[in-house]
Amino acid sequence: MSKTLNIVGGGMAGSEAAWQAAEAGCDVVLHEMRPKVGTFAHRTGDFAEMVCSNSFRSDDDERNAVGLLHWEMRRAGGLVMAMADAHALPAGGALAVDRDPFAAAVTARLRAHPRISFVEGEVSALPDSGSWIFATGPLTSPALGAALQAETGAEALAFFDAIAPIVHAETIDMDIAWEQSRYDKGETEAERKAYINCPMDKAQYEAFIDALLAAEKTEFHEGETAGYFDGCLPIEVMAERGRETLRFGPMKPIGLTNAHDPLNKPYAVVQLRRDNALGTLYNIVGFQTKMKYGAQTSVFRMIPGLQNARFARLGGIHRNTFLNSPTLLDNQMRLRSRPHVRFAGQVTGVEGYVESAAMGLLAGRLAAAELLGREAGPPPPETAMGALIHHITGGAEAKTFQPMNVNFGLFPPIDAKGGRRGRKDRYKAYTDRAKLAFTDWLAGVPGAAPDAIAEAAAGS
Structure with a gap:
């Protein structure tokens, strides 16, 4: 043989x-x-x-x-x-x-x-x-x-997989955002500051959810159905399951203290994680999306700290086949x-x-x-x-x-x-x-x- x-x-x-x-x-x-x-x-x-x-x-x-x-x-x-x-x-x-x-x-x-x-x-x-x-x-x-x-x-089995956007680090407003890993986890200072956090109060969160639900989304072709993998759900799908879903998912505020306002607990937090060694790119954690590109830029710029964000890559959605x-x-x-x-x-x-x-x-x-x-x-x-x-x-x-x-x-x-x-x-x-x-x-x-x-x- x-x-x-x-x-x-x-x-x-x-x-x-x-x-x-x-x-x-x-x-x-x-x-x-x-x-x-x-x-x-x-x-x-x-x-x-x-x-x-x-x-x-x-x-x-x-x-x-x-x-x-x-x-x-x-x-x-x-x-x-x-x-x-x-x-x-x-x-x-x-x-x-x-x-x-x-x-x-x-x-x-x-x-x-x-x-x-x-x-x-x-x-x-x-x-x-x-x-x-x-x-x-x-x-x-x-x-x-x-x-x-x-x-x-x-019949071929399929579900739809979504990709999160990536932001240029220099466009994140660090007068609003701060660096911290959840619960300060990590052995070194770099590990304890591995994430950039963008805080929201309740009014900002509610406005963000409204915009997210109203945004124009990618439509499926005729005959296609969306069987998403639960570990990679688009944020819009999570939001459709309940207005508080994101706040108990990728936007949960627990284990984080706003360095600019330590006595005021954020209602929700958007986290970004470094995407390259230079630290010039950050991806928005858990923010897989099926929003159309124009909607993404306007909705994501509602996030405090990302109001002037430039995106190296916007999110997307694709068909994912498996046996x-x-x-x-x-x-x-x-x-x-x-x-x-x-x-x-x-x-x-x-x-x-x-x-x-x-x-x-x-x-x-x-x-x-x-x-x-x-x-x-x-x-x-x-x-x-x-x-x-x-x-x-x-x-x-x-x-x-x-x-x-x-x-x-x-x-x-x-x-x-x-x-x-x-x-x-x-x-x-x-x-x-x-x-x-x-x-x-x-x-x-x-x-x-x-x-x-x-x-x-x-x-x-």
């Missing part, structure tokens, strides 16, 4: 899969349609380009599920996590990434690998032979989407009807950059094991990666399957012997158990090693 693995898609999942399989000893051909065929969201032809946010979310690997996923990927020699660490920005307890240098570093490492070659252009059909991983992400091309629909005999994985994929992430084809990343029904890259890591390792003649199963469900793959390939209810972030609700319950545990102790028990199980699993599955990725990070 040929030891060549073909990977379609150079996003988070495809990049990680290519690195893992190549480090395991397989020859890899990475197919990427960009820049020959573009998308509305991507700006470059770099691999692992981040388009929606620059955040990998919490980096707490002891009491947070996504932080645990970070730990597992680092332990597995993950390229994405190593480059994220090398290009991290201050973000309190979160891991935020300087997105352009990050993507450039991933691209450079992949192009320098002697076992990886590249083909530019679109793959629009499912192959009949060979070993393949499709990691085409939420913007799977229409032609490939049609081929998947024809193969599975099912009904519980019915279509086996526990090796293989298409049941074509076992030589695997899927990875967001197209499998995981949500988020980290989850997408993690599924690429698994697909690359599992495909490499098969090509090298070594038996390997998925990680145990007690691990973060194992919990995700179990969920998408059989643990979820197929009729109501929707994209999912990693969370402890996907893990087998912790034995409660010895009395009830507090939430923090329970989460620590989850992560302790997961780390042991993942370390044992990792020893038997070929792929990248932590020492190899440390060398890659040093050269980024």
